[in-house]
Amino acid sequence: MKTNFDVLIIGAGIAGLSQAIALTEKVVSLSIAIVSKSALKETNTRYAQGGIAAVMSTQSDSYLAHIEDTLNASQHKAxxxxxxxxxxxxxxxxxxxENWGVRFDQVQNDYHLGLEGGHSQARILHVKDQTGAAVHDELIKQLEHHNTISVLEYCEVVELLLNANGEAAGAWIYNYAEKATTKINSKTIVLATGGMGQLFQYTTNSPIATGDGIVLASTLGAKIANLHSIQFHPTAFRELGKSKLFLISEAVRGAGAHIINEKGERFLFKYDLRGELATRDVISSAIYQEIKTSGNDGVYLDCRHISKELLAHEFPYIIENCKEGGYDLTIQPIPITPAAHYSCGGIQVNMQGESSIPNLYAIGECANTGLHGNNRLASNSLLEAIVFTRNVANHIQNNVANLVYHPTETAKQTELSNEEPDFFKAETDVLKALLTAYFISKSENDKADLIEMVTYFKEQLSNIYSNELSELHFRWKLELVEMLLQNDSLNVEVSPVDEHKLQW
Ligand SMILES: Cc1cc2nc3c(=O)[nH]c(=O)nc-3n(C[C@H](O)[C@H](O)[C@H](O)COP(=O)(O)OP(=O)(O)OC[C@H]3O[C@@H](n4cnc5c(N)ncnc54)[C@H](O)[C@@H]3O)c2cc1C
Structure with a gap:
């Protein structure tokens, strides 16, 4: 396996793949490695349904409106x-x-634009209800045109390395197929490792979304910011016994779906006058409060009043997935629950995607660019990745003459083993449950329970030194939870709207 590259890109979602393609188009001679810890297609990017927010015409929409919607959703923290x-x-x-082959849905020779919660205009470009997969497929096809890009599949970065100048200069990688740990030397590194929904009990995220890039960067001393701002998506399909839940896109509410309680009431208006078109944080919080007040978790998404033809045309993938779970969205309400969905914070970067460590960039969901503040506006994340890709590519291109190999400082990484992948499963489940309880309740008691458990687990680990990957992964989880707690002014809490205001 080749082990020296000009650029090492860790992650193969929209952020990592776009970065590699944009870079190679600018500087053809660069040797680039893309590392994916699982199958190339196993990314959060592939699960994106709704689409990408963009003002494509200032005749019918305005930059100002998209800016205001983004700032409002962020609780003015963006x-x-x-x-x-x-x-x-x-x-x-x-x-x-589009130049890379993506074809967004059209109607009468113009873009077909969807409406999503928090947007004051329909401005979501999409490919039916499988936008992420459509984009990812085209990016993968593009790789075939560039033989300077090597894809290392089933290879997990387990440690980032610095050189004597304190610059990022390489990484240790565990290769699952070869069961071997290898050192990669690189002149510059781009982290594109995605989110961390898998820290929570219920999530819409792929199994790969474990926040690795954030821990790896933090271990080097990189600045991490806004980590507590985890977005919960209000309409995950609640299926018994599952923790990775299927997402029912915001676009379904945009098409007119209602959220109802056990009595069939549209209760959201009690909490926010925008009802189903309020932002995700507001709706998630309202659902939690409704569950708490009513004492049962029966909250549903109701599409029965929407034309079956429209549903079938716009949401075939969602209908099919609900059917597999035993529900027909066109004729019955679908049980839903809020689930951890998106990590708004991450590795602090500037406008060029540079982290606080020289030669270490971050892009996509693992980065904190400042776009999302406390809460991301729907369909702004694929957008963020693709827009920042250009900046990072330009910056690396401008610095390409200064890029040289410097030997890394770190001693040999212990050879890792993957013999006991489930060794910390019980402990992980406890951690996920406590973290979720705290993020939902925001109560000091739940926080104290969580801190007590983290301390206990750390004490236990202080006596264990195996070379098992599962141990490393569990240590990473504990570190992430501690980082989440360091700055935990949690998401917005909504209170019922004043009855009098509702009357006018
Ligand atoms: C169900 C769902 C629906 C969504 N819908 C939308 C939407 O409609 N619009 C929108 O804008 N956003 C949406 N999002 C959010 C959006 O999909 C993600 O924010 C975005 O795809 C993240 O892209 P990424 O490239 O940063 O990370 P990902 O696509 O998650 O890719 C991460 C990559 O990092 C790799 N990786 C991680 N750790 C390591 C490691 N240690 N070593 C090596 N490789 C590693 C993984 O293998 C993977 O290749 C949705 C998310 C979900 C879960």
Whole structure:
């Protein structure tokens, strides 16, 4: 296996693949490795349904409206400069994807634009209800045109390495197929490792979404920011015995679906006058409060009043998945629950995607660019990845002459083993349950229970030194939970709307 590269890109979702393609188009001579710890197609990117938000015409929409919607959703915690930059460059990102072969849905020779919660205009470009998979497929096809890009599948980065100047300069990689640990030397590194929904009991995220890049960067001393801002998606399909839940896209609410309680009441208006079109944090919180007040978890998504033809045309993938779970969305309400969905914070980066460690960039869901603040506006994340790709590529291109190999400092990594992948399953389940309980309740008691358990687990681990990957993964989880707790001014809490205000 080749072990020296100009650029090492860790992650093969929209962020990692776009980065590799954009870079190689700019500097043909660069040797690039893309590392994916699972199958190439196992990414959160592939699960994205709704689409990509963009103002494609200032005749029917405006940058200002998209900027305001993003700032409002973020609870005014987003960075205005970053928001303006991303919104005003969104159309360029879309055209970039089109140049790489993506064909967004059209109607009468124009884009077919979806409406999603928190957006004041229909501005979501999509490919039916499988936008992420359509984009990912085209990016994978593009790789075939570039023989300077090597894809290392089933290879997990287990440690990042610095050189004597304190610059990122390589990584240890565990190769699942060869059961071997290998060192990769690289002149520059881009982290594109995605989110961390798998830390929670219920999530819409892929099994790969375990926050690795954030722990790896933090271990080097990189600045991590806004980690507590985890977005819960209100409409995950609640299926008994499952923890990775199927997402029912925001676009279904945009098409008119209602959220009802056990009595069939549309209760959201008690909490926010926008009802089903309120932002995700508001709806998730309202659902939790409704469950708490009513004492049962019967909350449903109701599409029975929407035309069957429209549903079949717009949401074939969602209908099929609900059917597999025993529900027909066109004729009966679907049980739903909020589930951990998106990590708004992450590795702090500037407008060029640079982290606080020289030669270490971060892009996509693992990065904290400042676009999302406390809460991401729907369909702004694929957009963020594609817009930032250009900046990172330009920055690396401008610095390409300065890129040289410097030997890494770190001693030999212990040879790792994957003999006992489930060794910490019981402990992981306890951790997930306690973390979820705390994020939902925000109660000091739940926080104390969580801290007590983390301390206990750390004490236990202080006596264990195996070379099992499962132990490393469990240590990473504990570190992430501690980071989440360090800055835990949790998401917005909504209170019922004043009855009097509702009357007018
Ligand atoms: C169900 C669902 C629906 C969504 N819908 C939308 C939507 O409609 N619009 C929108 O804008 N956003 C949506 N999102 C969010 C969006 O899909 C993600 O934020 C985005 O795809 C993240 O892309 P990424 O490239 O950063 O990470 P990912 O696509 O998750 O890719 C991460 C990559 O990192 C690799 N990796 C991780 N750790 C390691 C390691 N240690 N070593 C090696 N490789 C590693 C993984 O193998 C993977 O290749 C949705 C998310 C989900 C889960």
């Amino acid at each position: 960075d205005k400069e970053v928001v303006s930059f991303v919104v005003e460059n969104a159309h360029k990102g879309i055209h970039q994807l």
